[in-house]
Amino acid sequence: MNGVGERLAREARVLWGELWAAGRAPLPPSVWLRWLPHGLVCLVAFGVVIANGDQVGQGYRQGTEYALLCSLALGAGVVLALWWPVQGWWLSTAVNVVTAVGARSQLISGQAEPDSPWPWTPPGIVAEAMVLLLLALRMPTRVSVKILGLTALVTAVVQGWLGGSNYAPTGTFAVALFAGVVLLGTALRGRREARHQLVEQAGITAEERARRALLEERSRIARELHDVVAHHMSVISIQAQVAPHLVENPSQELKENLAGIRNNALEALTELRRVLGVLRSEHPEDASGVAAPGTGPAPDAPQPTLDRLDALLDNARSAGLTIATGIQGERRPYPQAVELSAYRIVQEALSNAIRHAPGSAVKVEIAHLPDGLFLGVTNSRPTRPAAPSPGVGHGLLGMRERAAMLGGHVTAVPSLHGGFMVTAFLPRDGRRRAPATPPAPDTRLPAADLMFPTSPTSPTSPDSPTGEETP
Numbered sequence: 001m002n003g004v005g006e007r008l009a010r011e012a013r014v015l016w017g018e019l020w021a022a023g024r025a026p027l028p029p030s031v032w033l034r035w036l037p038h039g040l041v042c043l044v045a046f047g048v049v050i051a052n053g054d055q056v057g058q059g060y061r062q063g064t065e066y067a068l069l070c071s072l073a074l075g076a077g078v079v080l081a082l083w084w085p086v087q088g089w090w091l092s093t094a095v096n097v098v099t100a101v102g103a104r105s106q107l108i109s110g111q112a113e114p115d116s117p118w119p120w121t122p123p124g125i126v127a128e129a130m131v132l133l134l135l136a137l138r139m140p141t142r143v144s145v146k147i148l149g150l151t152a153l154v155t156a157v158v159q160g161w162l163g164g165s166n167y168a169p170t171g172t173f174a175v176a177l178f179a180g181v182v183l184l185g186t187a188l189r190g191r192r193e194a195r196h197q198l199v200e201q202a203g204i205t206a207e208e209r210a211r212r213a214l215l216e217e218r219s220r221i222a223r224e225l226h227d228v229v230a231h232h233m234s235v236i237s238i239q240a241q242v243a244p245h246l247v248e249n250p251s252q253e254l255k256e257n258l259a260g261i262r263n264n265a266l267e268a269l270t271e272l273r274r275v276l277g278v279l280r281s282e283h284p285e286d287a288s289g290v291a292a293p294g295t296g297p298a299p300d301a302p303q304p305t306l307d308r309l310d311a312l313l314d315n316a317r318s319a320g321l322t323i324a325t326g327i328q329g330e331r332r333p334y335p336q337a338v339e340l341s342a343y344r345i346v347q348e349a350l351s352n353a354i355r356h357a358p359g360s361a362v363k364v365e366i367a368h369l370p371d372g373l374f375l376g377v378t379n380s381r382p383t384r385p386a387a388p389s390p391g392v393g394h395g396l397l398g399m400r401e402r403a404a405m406l407g408g409h410v411t412a413v414p415s416l417h418g419g420f421m422v423t424a425f426l427p428r429d430g431r432r433r434a435p436a437t438p439p440a441p442d443t444r445l446p447a448a449d450l451m452f453p454t455s456p457t458s459p460t461s462p463d464s465p466t467g468e469e470t471p
Contacts, residue, residue, distance in 0.1 A: 041082055044130055049075035052099075052123035059121075060103040060112045070099050074127050085135035089147055092131045093154060096124040100158050107164045118167035119158045120174040128174070129181045136185025148182045151175070210397075217398040221405065237265035305339035306366075309346065313364065316350045321379075322361040323350075329368030338426050341402040342366075342373055345410065348395045349377035349422045357419060359383030372408070372427040381418035399424065 049071045057067035074095045081088025100119035106112040120128070128151070136144040152175045159171040240262035244250045304312075313323050334342075346364060353362050357379045365376035399410045399422070408426040415421045 038082055041130065041134070042079060044126065045075040045078040048078060048123045048127045052121060052127070055117075055121045055123060056099060056103070058113070059116045060099075060106050062102060062106070066102070070095055071123075074099075074124065078127050078130050081131040081134040085131065085138050086143075086147070088131050089128075089135055089151075092124075092127050093151060096120060096128060097154060097158060099124065101162070104162060104164045107167050110166060112166070114166050115168045116166075117170045118164055119155065120170040122170075125170065125174045125177060129177055132178050133181045133185045136182045137189050141186050141189075144182050144186055148178060151178055214397060214401070217401050220398070221402060233265045233269050237262050237269070240265065303336070303340050304343045305336065306334075306342055309343065309366075312343070312347055312350070316354065316362070319354050320359055321350065321353055324361070324363050326363070326365045327368075328366070332368055332428075334373060334428060338373060338406060338428065341406055341408075342375055342424075342426055344402060345375055345399050345422070345424050346377060348399055352395055352420070352422075353377075353379040356386045357382040358386055360419060371429075372425055375424040375426070376421070377423075378415060378421040379419045396422075 052074050053067045053071040056062045056070055057064050060067075062070075074092060077088045077090075077092035077095060079088075080091060096119075099121065103112060103116070103118060107116065107118060132144070132148065132151070135147060155171045155175055159169060240258045243258050244255050247254070313325065317323055350362065350364075353360055360379045360382050362377065362379045365374075365378075367374040367376075396410070396412050399412075403410045403424055403426060406426050407429075408424060410422065410424045412420065412422045
């Protein structure tokens with residue numbers, strides 16, 4: 001008995017939980033629901049056929065075959081309006097006119113039921129209203145208004161010019177109802193078009209925002225590369241000026257050639273300064289707050305290289321990140337553009353970690369490979385929720401632009417431990433290569449389990465490779 005009681009109690013608890021379940025249980029998406037409006041219109045057409053057959057056959061005392069033919073044609077006009085609304089209106093209006101003209105003689109002779117609705121039968125009013133609604137939903141407003149005017153004109157001609165007797169007039173009510181239906185359909189159509197235009201405008205705005213961000217990032221890269229090119233042009237000018245003094249009795253041709261080289265270099269520097277005046281913004285910003293000294297908003301500061309990476313990491317640590325570094329391979333001389341791009345990629349990755357993964361642990365890896373430079377920045381999940389970011393969400397775009405300019409590539413993906421990982425490869429000679437295989441992890445770095453715990457200790461970071469980039 002004890003076992004039976006426990007089983008009954010367990011079943012009762014299960015039943016109680018099922019009866020008070022609060023979880024969502026939506027209907028699965030169905031293809032048939034898309035045909036629901038068509039089904040409703042067909043149902044209305046079927047009702048019109050039945051009701052109009054009774055009105056024409058019993059109310060107007062017309063023959064059964066004639067009543068059935070008119071009713072079927074009227075229902076066909078309603079169904080036809082689903083695909084061809086103008087043709088459906090022609091058929092529906094023609095059937096109603098034929099029915100009204102055929103019933104006129106019956107009303108005058110007194111053979112029809114007294115006070116029968118005329119010239120529009122109630123089923124005919126419903127059919128015409130449905131057709132006009134479908135027409136107003138599909139056609140431009142001017143077409144709907146013109147057809148409404150023609151419908152009112154036909155009603156006035158049949159009821160006022162032909163006339164009848166012993167009937168209940170329905171022309172005024174029918175025209176008023178038709179006007180309301182057309183107004184409703186026109187409003188719904190305008191609302192649908194406005195929503196469609198709004199969606200299109202939102203898409204165009206998003207494309208323009210992305211294009212503007214791309215151009216701004218390219219302009220920023222051009223400003224930075226200006227300093228690199230200007231440095232080399234200055235060196236060329238100085239070397240061309242000094243070279244004649246390094247040779248005994250230089251020929252006149254050599255002096256002229258060296259002078260020409262120096263003049264060309266100086267002219268190139270002048271043009272670069274003009275371009276720089278157009279490209280350089282008035283107030284360059286460092287939204288990340290991790291720029292090393294000498295690389296901030298000062299427009300005349302030298303461009304940073306990997307030599308200033310330690311200062312960048314110190315600034316990031318002061319912003320609340322725990323950073324471990326790992327350097328593999330022997331440092332080799334790189335072109336200045338490669339070092340500048342490498343510095344900016346690491347800086348942007350650290351900036352994203354500060355913005356979107358506050359308090360996280362970051363691992364920065366640099367590998368000097370025979371054919372280029374490999375960079376890796378991996379952050380753990382944040383220790384607290386991230387504050388709303390004021391950025392435009394195109395940090396990864398800038399990284400990819402810099403890498404593509406040098407023939408390299410950037411990969412940014414969420415990591416298994418809830419963080420984000422950014423890797424980049426910059427070839428030494430600027431030739432595009434297949435993605436480089438990341439080097440083996442440095443055993444001198446903290447263990448992965450200690451650096452990036454697998455147990456959740458904070459809210460999950462909203463890391464995503466699209467939209468607002470997070471490191």
